[in-house]
Amino acid sequence: MTRYLLAVNFQGGVVDTPMDEWKPEEIAAHLDYYKILHNELVRSGELVDSTVLTGPELAKIVTSDGGGAPVVTDGPFQEFKEWLAGYQIVDVESEARAIEIAAKLSAVPGPGGIATQQPIQVRQVMDEAPSDVTEMEAFLQQVPAPR
Amino acid sequence: MPSKVEDLLRELAPQVLGVLVRRCGDFDAAEDAVQEALVAAAVHWMPDGAPANPRGWLIQTATRRLIDQRRSERSRRERETLAALREPATAEVADQDDTLVLVFMCCHPALTAASAIALTLRAVGGLSTAEIASAFLVPEATMAQRIARAKQRIKASDVPFGIPSREEWAARLRNVLHVLYLIFNEGYVGSSSRDLQRPELSDEAIRLVRIVRRMLPDDGEVSALLALMLLIDARRQARTTAAGELIPLAEQDRTQWDQARIAEGLSVLNRALTRGPVGEYKLQAAIAAVHDQARHADDTDWPQILALYGLLERLTGNPVVTLNRAVATAMVDGPTAGLAVLDEVDERLRGHYRLDAVRAHLLEMAGDIQAAVVHYRAAASRTTSLAEQHYLAGKIARLRVQDRERGSEPTR
Numbered sequence: 001m002t003r004y005l006l007a008v009n010f011q012g013g014v015v016d017t018p019m020d021e022w023k024p025e026e027i028a029a030h031l032d033y034y035k036i037l038h039n040e041l042v043r044s045g046e047l048v049d050s051t052v053l054t055g056p057e058l059a060k061i062v063t064s065d066g067g068g069a070p071v072v073t074d075g076p077f078q079e080f081k082e083w084l085a086g087y088q089i090v091d092v093e094s095e096a097r098a099i100e101i102a103a104k105l106s107a108v109p110g111p112g113g114i115a116t117q118q119p120i121q122v123r124q125v126m127d128e129a130p131s132d133v134t135e136m137e138a139f140l141q142q143v144p145a146p147r
Numbered sequence: 148m149p150s151k152v153e154d155l156l157r158e159l160a161p162q163v164l165g166v167l168v169r170r171c172g173d174f175d176a177a178e179d180a181v182q183e184a185l186v187a188a189a190v191h192w193m194p195d196g197a198p199a200n201p202r203g204w205l206i207q208t209a210t211r212r213l214i215d216q217r218r219s220e221r222s223r224r225e226r227e228t229l230a231a232l233r234e235p236a237t238a239e240v241a242d243q244d245d246t247l248v249l250v251f252m253c254c255h256p257a258l259t260a261a262s263a264i265a266l267t268l269r270a271v272g273g274l275s276t277a278e279i280a281s282a283f284l285v286p287e288a289t290m291a292q293r294i295a296r297a298k299q300r301i302k303a304s305d306v307p308f309g310i311p312s313r314e315e316w317a318a319r320l321r322n323v324l325h326v327l328y329l330i331f332n333e334g335y336v337g338s339s340s341r342d343l344q345r346p347e348l349s350d351e352a353i354r355l356v357r358i359v360r361r362m363l364p365d366d367g368e369v370s371a372l373l374a375l376m377l378l379i380d381a382r383r384q385a386r387t388t389a390a391g392e393l394i395p396l397a398e399q400d401r402t403q404w405d406q407a408r409i410a411e412g413l414s415v416l417n418r419a420l421t422r423g424p425v426g427e428y429k430l431q432a433a434i435a436a437v438h439d440q441a442r443h444a445d446d447t448d449w450p451q452i453l454a455l456y457g458l459l460e461r462l463t464g465n466p467v468v469t470l471n472r473a474v475a476t477a478m479v480d481g482p483t484a485g486l487a488v489l490d491e492v493d494e495r496l497r498g499h500y501r502l503d504a505v506r507a508h509l510l511e512m513a514g515d516i517q518a519a520v521v522h523y524r525a526a527a528s529r530t531t532s533l534a535e536q537h538y539l540a541g542k543i544a545r546l547r548v549q550d551r552e553r554g555s556e557p558t559r
Contacts, residue, residue, distance in 0.1 A: 001261045001283070002531075045261070045293030048285050091285055093259055127532045 003048065003125035004098035006105060007087040010055075010080055013117035015110040022111050033108050041090060041101065052086040059083070089125065098122050152192050155201060156185055161271045161358075163205045165245030167213060168252065174298040176216060177209075178270070184209035246271065247362045250355075251311060253297075254323040257304045262297035263326045264333075269294055271358070272351050282333065282348050320363075324372050324428065327356050331376050349380050367423035370415050371432045377412030378435035381405040393534045397444035409439045430459040449478040466492045470505045482513035500529035504539065516550045 019027060041047035061077060064070040088105075092098050102120040110116040160181060167177035184205050188197075198204045253267040268274045268282075280290035311319040334348030356373045363369050385403040387393055416432050434455045441447040453475040460468045469492045477485025486509050489502065496502040507522035520543055527539040 042288070043292055043296070045265075045289050045296055047289055091261075091283075091289070093261065124531055126536070128534060 001091050001093060002095070002098075002127075003089055003091050004095070005087055005089055005121070005123040005125060006098065006102050007121040007123065008085050008105065008118055009121075010083055010085050011119055012081075013106070013110070013119065014114070015116045017111055026109075026111050026113070029109050029113065037101075037104055041088070046090045046092050046097075046101075048089040048091050050086075050088045053084060056080060056083045095122075095124070098124075152189070152197060155197055156188060157273050159202050159205055160185060160273050161249050162202060162245045163209055164270055165247075165249035165252075166206050167209055169245070169248060170210075171213060172302075174270075174301060176213060180209040180212040180216065181205075183212045244362045246358060248310060250323055250359060251319055252301065254319075254326040255301060255304070256319070256322050257300055258297050260326065260329055262293055262300070263322075264330055265290060265293045266297040267326055267355070268330065268351065271355060274351070320366070320369075323359065324368060327352055327359070328372060328428075330355070349376070349383070352376060353380065365422055367419045367421075368426045368428050370419035370422065371426065371428035374412045374416035374419055375428050375432035375435055377408045377415065378432055378439050381408035381412065381439060391534075392537060395538075396438060401442060401444075404439065412436065412439070425458065425462070427459065427463055430455055430462065434459070447478075449475055453479050466495045467501060470496070470501055473505055473509065477509050477512060482509045485509045486513070498529070500526045500531070500535075503529070504535070507542075511546065516546055516553075520546050520550070 019030075022030070038047070038050060041050075056075065059075055061073045061075045062070050088101075090098060090101055092101070099122060102122050106118050106120050107115040108118065163184065164177060164181045167180060168174055171177055187208055188201070188205060192198070192201075250267065250271055253270050254263045258266065265279055265283075268279050269276065274282075276291050276294060277287050279294075280287040283290065310316075331349055331352035334350070334352055353373070353376050356369065356376060360366075360369050360373050381404050382396075382399060384405070385394065385399040385401065412432070413436055416429075416436055419429060419432070434452055437448050437451050437455070453472065456468060456472040456475050459465075460472055469488065473485045473488035476488050486506065489506055489509070492502065503522045503526035507519045507526060510516075510522060511519035523539050523543045523546070527536055527543065530536050530539065
């Protein structure tokens, strides 16, 4: 099993209309779609985490030199659309399955029931160590060259 | 609870569950009934000790609970099940080892590997859902779903409860061993994890293979798998730094290797080698054995390892094994010969970080530091394991210093 982060930002895909201008039933259909997908991933035992983030309006950017007081600013320092909007972490059999789930997320309906085609980032989560005995032995057998 | 009773219950639980599942065909109901029987046993056996026939006691108690459960349900179908429950087991069935039946069922090929692993640990290993979830770093609810789904799938697939037929035997047993091997893998990785709360899956995998081996003492691959686990697990203490970073074999403090495990692993392997054809686990165990028998890294019998990797490669066709053979070749015939072996898998492993890591390592051995750094960097950018990324980053840093001291800065 491999973990993937499926991340979505505020890029609307093919939809330009902000959600507050959609019809109520379009919003309902949009949210229902997510809910059904969420339940499906819970039932399949693949969902590890699902998180929706607040908007860039509430974001803080923190930097510190390790000595003085940290510098806290509001930003935004990047395009609104570039901010992370939310993510899911799934634990799946293969990359193909992660892509399949990402495709479902991207196909969430927008106004007029048309798929929004939001871009979904699929990012493999790092393992702690090589994930099987053959790989681990291969790694451990790398003998350091004479110094 | 005295640990003797606890151990006894742990050993008997899967046997009892195997009997009940076979009789009623309903995993969930059987599991509930066995749980209740175990609780009852813990209470009743505490003051007086276990009864003369503890297994029979548990089966009887669990069966009674199951019948009580079923009585409260009224459908015709349930009454039929009830009738089936009352039927004494046939002689043929009674001869089967019920734990083995359960293992075969949990590792059924209709299940995904993840489901089979979870179900095996739950039903045969007796781990709680929370423990399994924590071992695999997923929320308990997710793991509970995985287990529930596995049970549903077994129910839906009409998997016959019992030992597979002669035709199916080899494939089914292969699947069982693979699932146990995967559990060991998880533990192997987990033992280097920063999370100290993870239960020790390698120990559990070893315990489960021992159980299967007790029932199938003449199967060479079962024994070989146990040997492989023991021989690799023997190096557990020496494999990581206090901070959890991995230490390559050549740098491990071999006095920390567990000599008792090694001795047991070697003895199990020697007996396994006399039984049945050469298989994957036998070869892997033999390779681990050669490493384990070298008191110092310099004493390693690399020609022997090279020969074994050659056999393993032919048997499995796994290109990662070819990478191992390239390292062994370099140790026997020098880095140039090793690099030539890598060319054979260039196509098949293109973009795989392990190919870059091994190539970098062999280039470093050959003294081509600049080229080594290029490939170490490529490997570091594509590796999927944190331990290896740290190792590779440290390697690159050291080589760059070394190269600077020689008077030339490697290309960035």
